[in-house]
Amino acid sequence: MSLIAQLRKQNPVVLTVANMVTPADVANGLNVLGASPIMSKAPEEAEDMVKIAQVVTINLGTVEAAQRKEMLAVMDAAQFLEVPAVFDPVACAGSAYRTQVANELLNKYHFACIRGNAGEIAALAGIDWQSHGIDAGSGDGDLTAIAQKCAQKYQTVVAMTGAVDIITDGQKVIKVPFGSPLFAVHVGTGDMLSSIIAAFIGLGGSVLEAAATACEVFALAGQAAANKTQMPSRWYDMFLDNLYQADDQLIAAWQTELQKED
Amino acid sequence: MSLIAQLRKQNPVVLTVANMVTPADVANGLNVLGASPIMSKAPEEAEDMVKIAQVVTINLGTVEAAQRKEMLAVMDAAQFLEVPAVFDPVACAGSAYRTQVANELLNKYHFACIRGNAGEIAALAGIDWQSHGIDAGSGDGDLTAIAQKCAQKYQTVVAMTGAVDIITDGQKVIKVPFGSPLFAVHVGTGDMLSSIIAAFIGLGGSVLEAAATACEVFALAGQAAANKTQMPSRWYDMFLDNLYQADDQLIAAWQTELQKED
Amino acid sequence: MSLIAQLRKQNPVVLTVANMVTPADVANGLNVLGASPIMSKAPEEAEDMVKIAQVVTINLGTVEAAQRKEMLAVMDAAQFLEVPAVFDPVACAGSAYRTQVANELLNKYHFACIRGNAGEIAALAGIDWQSHGIDAGSGDGDLTAIAQKCAQKYQTVVAMTGAVDIITDGQKVIKVPFGSPLFAVHVGTGDMLSSIIAAFIGLGGSVLEAAATACEVFALAGQAAANKTQMPSRWYDMFLDNLYQADDQLIAAWQTELQKED
Numbered sequence: 096m097s098l099i100a101q102l103r104k105q106n107p108v109v110l111t112v113a114n115m116v117t118p119a120d121v122a123n124g125l126n127v128l129g130a131s132p133i134m135s136k137a138p139e140e141a142e143d144m145v146k147i148a149q150v151v152t153i154n155l156g157t158v159e160a161a162q163r164k165e166m167l168a169v170m171d172a173a174q175f176l177e178v179p180a181v182f183d184p185v186a187c188a189g190s191a192y193r194t195q196v197a198n199e200l201l202n203k204y205h206f207a208c209i210r211g212n213a214g215e216i217a218a219l220a221g222i223d224w225q226s227h228g229i230d231a232g233s234g235d236g237d238l239t240a241i242a243q244k245c246a247q248k249y250q251t252v253v254a255m256t257g258a259v260d261i262i263t264d265g266q267k268v269i270k271v272p273f274g275s276p277l278f279a280v281h282v283g284t285g286d287m288l289s290s291i292i293a294a295f296i297g298l299g300g301s302v303l304e305a306a307a308t309a310c311e312v313f314a315l316a317g318q319a320a321a322n323k324t325q326m327p328s329r330w331y332d333m334f335l336d337n338l339y340q341a342d343d344q345l346i347a348a349w350q351t352e353l354q355k356e357d
Numbered sequence: 358m359s360l361i362a363q364l365r366k367q368n369p370v371v372l373t374v375a376n377m378v379t380p381a382d383v384a385n386g387l388n389v390l391g392a393s394p395i396m397s398k399a400p401e402e403a404e405d406m407v408k409i410a411q412v413v414t415i416n417l418g419t420v421e422a423a424q425r426k427e428m429l430a431v432m433d434a435a436q437f438l439e440v441p442a443v444f445d446p447v448a449c450a451g452s453a454y455r456t457q458v459a460n461e462l463l464n465k466y467h468f469a470c471i472r473g474n475a476g477e478i479a480a481l482a483g484i485d486w487q488s489h490g491i492d493a494g495s496g497d498g499d500l501t502a503i504a505q506k507c508a509q510k511y512q513t514v515v516a517m518t519g520a521v522d523i524i525t526d527g528q529k530v531i532k533v534p535f536g537s538p539l540f541a542v543h544v545g546t547g548d549m550l551s552s553i554i555a556a557f558i559g560l561g562g563s564v565l566e567a568a569a570t571a572c573e574v575f576a577l578a579g580q581a582a583a584n585k586t587q588m589p590s591r592w593y594d595m596f597l598d599n600l601y602q603a604d605d606q607l608i609a610a611w612q613t614e615l616q617k618e619d
Numbered sequence: 620m621s622l623i624a625q626l627r628k629q630n631p632v633v634l635t636v637a638n639m640v641t642p643a644d645v646a647n648g649l650n651v652l653g654a655s656p657i658m659s660k661a662p663e664e665a666e667d668m669v670k671i672a673q674v675v676t677i678n679l680g681t682v683e684a685a686q687r688k689e690m691l692a693v694m695d696a697a698q699f700l701e702v703p704a705v706f707d708p709v710a711c712a713g714s715a716y717r718t719q720v721a722n723e724l725l726n727k728y729h730f731a732c733i734r735g736n737a738g739e740i741a742a743l744a745g746i747d748w749q750s751h752g753i754d755a756g757s758g759d760g761d762l763t764a765i766a767q768k769c770a771q772k773y774q775t776v777v778a779m780t781g782a783v784d785i786i787t788d789g790q791k792v793i794k795v796p797f798g799s800p801l802f803a804v805h806v807g808t809g810d811m812l813s814s815i816i817a818a819f820i821g822l823g824g825s826v827l828e829a830a831a832t833a834c835e836v837f838a839l840a841g842q843a844a845a846n847k848t849q850m851p852s853r854w855y856d857m858f859l860d861n862l863y864q865a866d867d868q869l870i871a872a873w874q875t876e877l878q879k880e881d
Contacts, residue, residue: 116642116658118378122544127589132544133448134378137421143452159661159685161421186657190667280863282646282656327651327863328856332590339542339589380640384806389851394806395710396640399683405714423683594852601804601851 097343098295098308103129107297110135110148111290112166114156114185117283121154124287127339128312130294136161141168145178149297152290153206156185158196166196170204179207179296183289187211188218201249207302209245210254210289213238220245239268252302254292256285260310262303269307272355273314275321277330288313312341315349322353359605360557360570365391369559372397372410373552374428376418376447379545383416386549389601390574392556398423403430407440411559414552415468418447420458428458432466441469441558445551449473450480463511469564471507472516472551475500482507501530514564516554518547522572524565531569534617535576537583539592550575574603577611584615621867622819622832627653631821634659634672635814636690638680638709641807645678648811651863652836654818660685665692669702674821676814677730680709682720690720694728703731703820707813711735712742725773731826733769734778734813737762744769763792776826778816780809784834786827793831796879797838799845801854812837836865839873846877 096104108131111121122132135144145151151173153166173180187197197219200206209219217223220241239261246253246265255261260271278284291313295305316337320330337345358366370393373383384394397406407413413435415428435442449459459481462468471481479485482503501523508515508527517523522533540546553575557567578599582592599607620628632655635645646656659668669675675697677690697704711721721743724730733743741747744765763785770777770789779785784795802808815837819829840861844854861869 136419140452140454157660190664192664326860328859335590336588398681402714402716597852598850
């Protein structure tokens, strides 16, 4: 059975430690794909929440002292209960504080996957990169090599997303050449993707395949919507509705019909 | 005058102690019906906020230590000022911590109404029920009897929402057989309904009638939208726009035209 | 070059200390206009965040103790780094606590602009005004005189928004007669406008002109959408899509075609 079919059948529970800006988008993105979103802010219930989850996502987007404690409590439980986790290092190079929390999490825990843009992944890999707010920024260097270096450093799967998504376990590389610039216009699509990658990982198979499949379904649904409209609000609605409808047949049709980015 | 006409005329102010995921949906749901949403996180202003509100909603969705204090401060003021309150025990059986906070609130304060799914209401009633994340889960037992037991235990009106909504004061039972599975696809519709029930209660009449009317208008608007589209994003927009238009005439038309669930 | 063209070219970074209800709307409103939204909750990173921002917005909407500290940390950094700031005094007269925090901020720091409704601006100006929740409330008095008094008191530009927006530096007055009652139906349009005013201020020119231009583009985009639909969800989508498309030509067409409020 394909991963998307498994997702709709197994309805994995995804516990997201979310940022304050886009939790509704993250939850709705999981919902339309058939996963079950849960969110929590209380360290007191971290272990109980992890127990009912198949997978955890940690989002660095608006971390502060209380949420850092929540992240540690959730990851302690996830490590103990052997529940896989995804890390979204939002703007991790944007402040010394974020860098510090990101390093603390990465040094203390193993993540099955890290999902970020090129600037974030480069920063984690220890490569100098011009970052501009929460955007990817610009920089030189072979993106694939950066993603691989980051994956090797943290013994994880890296999903570096952008015009072309690069998913790698440090050796093998899968590229997803679909997408749309409209993803960058709607705030929170990156946060959604991180939790959707988690949902696929929660099925229990290969992490590399799970992450690549999540990126591909996400990018195809968005590009198919962008073929119908270039207006961001209409696009976002059609994108979500495409995710809701996505099955083997529709995904195969999108793969055939959509123009790949060079 | 019908309750919906009163709502649009009186514009009751609803103070919601909201979860972090869906506050915008809750506020917009109140707004399109003509109620006035306010939200607050500071115990320092709890009494002032309750003073300008006709009704209060406490949502357990992402409770943590600071918000628990806010809930207590708001309920202290509501009890003192005799402002009615609605409780939404989101995932109250999902963790020992949530169970504890829910019990603390229910033991310390009287709520005019509790709105939850079958799993949540069963847990509050002390009946064993399989819960799965924030969803209703599955279980046996007569749903009406569970709702009545919960209402009797807390001397409140219970609105147990699902395929058929069951509203009861422990004796009288009103069933709302309308709705759509799409309600479960959009995160936060339950949170919205709890605050909308509060808005109707804020009009000052019978709590049972207020809760039942809120459930019916909500379910009818959603089912009418589902008759036009099965795509979740389009559905949600049409649902909100239906709520915005809902008046006596439109509600009567929906009641006549829509197929009831068995 | 027009301000809207500059905005799309320079992509100013706007740091918003946001309320918990509408951060996604604020971020998307900035995004569709070409600005770069960032949000943060940690005082530890306030200075780093302000360093990458061209402008800061402080939103009082759901202030509590921890966020008050964040506001102070961000404003300390903004003052030190000479980054201009916009203040949105949401419901500042709604509680003694809010009044106190608003006064603390206004006494301690200089804001380039204050954006609020008539009730909020009147309260800051020290004029008695009937306030009703987060809405403007009703009251007597010459709105322009109130806006001017507030601007003079805090040596700032005031954007008092309503059926007609009044923008003043205390002497000069610019009125924006466009808009739609639908702005009041969607929660968070005021919050969006405050951060969008900030984005225009972040371009570095006249604050009065920046605030007036922001109000005009915002109101025109909303009124143009209201000419197409009176349904709030569809309206909001079209409004955002109008903002996304807004350029010199489209804005001029809206100015010519749309009926002004008397």
